[in-house]
Amino acid sequence: MRYLLILAAGSAILSFAWARRYFFVKTSASSRYRKGLGPFGTLFSLAVLLSLIASPGVGEGGGAMLSLFFFVASLALFWSAVVAFKSQRPLIAFSIGGPAALVTRGPYRVIRHPFYVSYTLYWIGGAVGAPNWLTIPAVTIMLYLYARAAHAEEEEITQSPLARSYEDYKRRAGMFLPRLKRRM
Numbered sequence: 001m002r003y004l005l006i007l008a009a010g011s012a013i014l015s016f017a018w019a020r021r022y023f024f025v026k027t028s029a030s031s032r033y034r035k036g037l038g039p040f041g042t043l044f045s046l047a048v049l050l051s052l053i054a055s056p057g058v059g060e061g062g063g064a065m066l067s068l069f070f071f072v073a074s075l076a077l078f079w080s081a082v083v084a085f086k087s088q089r090p091l092i093a094f095s096i097g098g099p100a101a102l103v104t105r106g107p108y109r110v111i112r113h114p115f116y117v118s119y120t121l122y123w124i125g126g127a128v129g130a131p132n133w134l135t136i137p138a139v140t141i142m143l144y145l146y147a148r149a150a151h152a153e154e155e156e157i158t159q160s161p162l163a164r165s166y167e168d169y170k171r172r173a174g175m176f177l178p179r180l181k182r183r184m
Contacts (some may be wrong), residue, residue, distance in 0.1 A: 001068070002059030005129050006052050008071035012122045013045045015078055019115075023082060037093055037145050041119075044138035048126030052144070055130045063128050070125030078118035080106050090115075093149040098160030104169055110178040112154075116146035117176050150175060159175035 020038070052058050084106025090099060105113035123139045154175075157166045173179065 003063045005059055005064060005071065006049070008068055008075070009049055009052055009122070009126065011127075012071055012074050012078070013049060015075060016041070016045070016119065016122075019078075019082065020092065023089060025089045025095070026092050027095045027097060037149070040141060040145065042140075044123070044126075044134070044142060047134040047137035048123070048130065049129035051126070051132055051135055055132065058130050064130075067125045067129030070128060072122045074118045074125060077107055077114050077121065081108070081114040081118065084108050084114075090154075093146075095153060096156065098153075098156040098162060102157075102162050102165050102169060102172055104173070108173065110173055111148045112173050112175050113146075116150055119146060121174075129153060140168070 058064070084103055088101060089105065090095065090103075111117055120139075120143060123135075123142050127135045127139045154166075154170075157163065160166075
């Protein structure tokens, strides 16, 4: 089980690194938080991977299965979000400027920020699989950064030509979790 956890975590790290390098559009205009996201993400990703490799007891018990579930769910959500963009490419986190188009297919049908949810699932998987003094704070710090990024992106969209469409979309899709449908 330890090797499955390492493989799943490593696959997620490689997927996220690929996206950062080749998928997301980088602009010269960004907020100060973007400078922190990369180093924190890299440091904590390595900490999770090294913790899974070196910590005694990793891969044993119910925590290992739960951790593997989070890693696999993270990968599935991440790649479904990539596919949802088709030929478009989104801006990297903390970029200034709104998107050119509103994507509402794939996981975007039910949540507005599937990439951030995917990353969060990864961090939770790491903290569950190898809980220690670095993986636990990683979840908190990275969640904070993703929430800041999501709120900043939504603020940018409300100032763009997509504002009206986005308001309609917000009523249908939850920010990080699917909305429960209201019964009449």
